[in-house]
Amino acid sequence: MLISTQNLEKKYQVGSETVVALKGINLSVKKGEFLSIMGPSGSGKTTLMNIIGCLDSPSSGSYMLNNKTVSDLSDDELAKIRNSEIGFVFQSFHLLARNTALDNVMLPLKYAGKQKAEAITLAKDVLGQVGLSDRCSHSPSELSGGQQQRVAIARALVNKPSILFADEPTGNLDSKTGSEIMKLFKKLNEEGQTIILITHEDEIAKKSKRVITIMDGLIESDVENNDE
Amino acid sequence: MLVEESIKSAISSIKTNGVRSFLTALAIIIGTAAVITVIGIGSSAEKALEASIDDLGPRTLSIFPSQRKRGGISSGYNPLVIKDAEALAKNKEHDWMIAPAMSGNRQVKFNNSNISGDINGYLPINFKVRGFDIGQGRIFTEKENLGRKKVIVLGSKVPGELKTSANQLLNKDILVAGTSYKVIGILKEEGSTGWQNPDDDLYVPLLTASQRIFGTDRLGWINVGISNDTNVDYVMMTIEEILRQKHDIGPGGDNDFRINDWSQYSDLRRQATGIFTALIAGIAGISLIVGGIGVMNIMLVSVTERTREIGLRKALGATQKSIMMQFIIEAVLLCILGGILGIIIATSLLFLFISINDWVFSMPLSAIIGSITFSALVGLFFGIWPARRAAKLDPAVSLRYE
Incomplete structure (x- = not known):
């Protein structure tokens, strides 16, 4: 099992009030799955993504990633896991504006402590995979939205992560470009990449093989999707 | 990386x-x-x-007359005189150069130009102690000093002040307080030392200055040129010993002179x-x-x-x-x-x-x-x-x- 959570809870202290964002999530994800997490804003889907993306720790419950308990690790240990196991793609791309596409893709390799020559080769390879071999030296402002999101996907993939997280990856793109990005995800999944999509759009969620709906901090439904 | x-x-x-x-x-x-x-x-x-400091040539001590106090009452200057310098020069224990000097202001005239010049009475050795180099002509000799000759050496800026040039002045006579002196040499430019400028001064033999110009054997100061490896304290003790004896100062009496070590400054x-x-x-x-x-x-x-x-x-x-x-x-x-x-x-x-x-x-x-x-x-x-x-x-x- 790639991801296995048990009674995952998350509480926030807002002033004197305690907000419970997750009320006990039990979730299992196998390697190679293409999964969507849906839910309206405030449902807790972002909190869930933060925890299974190792950006945050649960208040209680346990989380095992690759058969390793990660719910009680320190900040820096989580950073190492994010670096090697998880790739993030964000709605607003989150590229460093002053760096070239290649430098952006190389960033995770720098934090992984790779040698420069090796890092350049790896980054160029993965930029090729997303169809941007000829855009290596362009800065984000010289790229279209779709191209920027491809650079971000290349960056997420460059360390060969166990899971690719995509948080509303098509939210800032027009529908044509959005569907191209979704095709890219599908292709990557067919090549064996585990992908978890966070979205509130049914259209997008439909493209994945399994849809989980979160409501008020609990899993409301967990449906296999065989339409595609 | x-x-x-x-x-x-x-x-x-x-x-x-x-x-x-x-x-x-x-x-x-x-x-x-x-x-x-x-x-x-x-x-x-x-x-x-x-x-x-390097321009000063060898290290220099200077002896100045000083007020002598007895029982807290100042008894005026007890002068340094030429005989004091002679007594110092007679001492052969130290390898020093005794350079006594007197100076004063006199009118200097050449043709129609007329300045108030600082006249210095020097021995030939004084030029060496101060590290002055001759530019044109020559420095006066010991013989000219003993003969009280009316010869004069000029600082490098004096010809300009007299509205003429070094070439025009060399071997000519100029008037110092109304008496004519032969210009035998002009110094190279030395530059100001901060408290005086030797380029503005005029130099005559000490005995000439003493007898023909100032009419006194009182010295302004005595420079003592010593080599850099000399034991300065020992030199100062010897100077004190000789001068106290010459000035007849008994044990316990204050010195009527003071010795400056410029390197201390x-x-x-x-x-x-x-x-x-x-x-x-x-x-x-x-x-x-x-x-x-x-x-x-x-x-x-x-x-x-x-x-x-x-x-x-x-x-x-x-x-x-x-x-x-x-x-x-x-x-x-x-x-x-x-x-x-x-x-x-x-x-x-x-x-x-x-x-x-x-x-x-x-x-x-x-x-x-x-x-x-x-x-x-x-x-x-x-x-x-x-x-x-x-x-x-x-x-x-x-x-x-x-």
Whole structure:
């Protein structure tokens, strides 16, 4: 099992009030799955993504990633896991504006402590995979939205992560470009990449093989999707 | 590679906010420029001072007449006279050059020009003790001194003051207090020593001055030229012994003369320069610390502005240490750039100052290395807190920071 959570809870202290964002999530994800997490804003889907993306720790419950308990690790240990196991793609791309596409893709390799020559080769390879071999030296402002999101996907993939997280990856793109990005995800999944999509759009969620709906901090439904 | 990434990121951040970076670094720039300028002026002044001491030729002691006190009552000057100098010169224990001198102001005339000149009565050896070199003609001889000859040697600027040239004056007669003297030599330019300018003076044999011009055997001073390896204290004791005997001063009586060691003055001057430098360095140090606070402030702003970037870097696997390093390197780099700019400004100011004063440029390398190191330390110290704040940011929150 790639991801296995048990009674995952998350509480926030807002002033004197305690907000419970997750009320006990039990979730299992196998390697190679293409999964969507849906839910309206405030449902807790972002909190869930933060925890299974190792950006945050649960208040209680346990989380095992690759058969390793990660719910009680320190900040820096989580950073190492994010670096090697998880790739993030964000709605607003989150590229460093002053760096070239290649430098952006190389960033995770720098934090992984790779040698420069090796890092350049790896980054160029993965930029090729997303169809941007000829855009290596362009800065984000010289790229279209779709191209920027491809650079971000290349960056997420460059360390060969166990899971690719995509948080509303098509939210800032027009529908044509959005569907191209979704095709890219599908292709990557067919090549064996585990992908978890966070979205509130049914259209997008439909493209994945399994849809989980979160409501008020609990899993409301967990449906296999065989339409595609 | 991570260090390289941090440096690249720091440079691009400093460049992107060019004006802001410059204003932030301004206090560091001014502080460093102040320290380097003052140290440079001090160092160049010392070089100039050393050069002027070297000009004095061998090390020189000077003996001056002094007030003699008996029971707290001053009994006036007890003069130094030519016989005192002769007694000193007779002592063969020391390898010294006794150079007695008297001076006074007399009217000097050539053709229609007319100046008030400082006339010095010298022995030939005096020129050697003071390190004066002859430019044209010659210096008078011991024989001319003993013969009270009416010959005169001029400082290099005297011909100009008499509205003529050295060539016009050489071997001509000029009038000193109405008596004609033959110009036998003109000195090379010596330059001011600070308290007098030998280039403006006129020099006649001591006995000529004593008998024909001033009518006294009282000396203004006696210079004693000694070699640099001489035991100065021992020389001073011998001088005291001889002069006290000549002046008939009993045990317990005060000296009626004083002995100056000029090198002591240069030591004092050096000390004063040192204190001044330390003072300015202290003030500049405060300016650097104020600059450091400015750097801290702007780094805090930068951390806030770049919260999303920090969140992203953490999401991609940056540890607290690597985020901290990135911001500390940025603060240190900003301060070092400020330091370098300060040094460039200071060096330009120094060249200006030095060309005005006709000094030689001198700047100790240690000052440059020291000030850059200090700037870097300021950056390090004041960068730590903002960098820690950046490193402690929650990645989940900062990724969504607007």
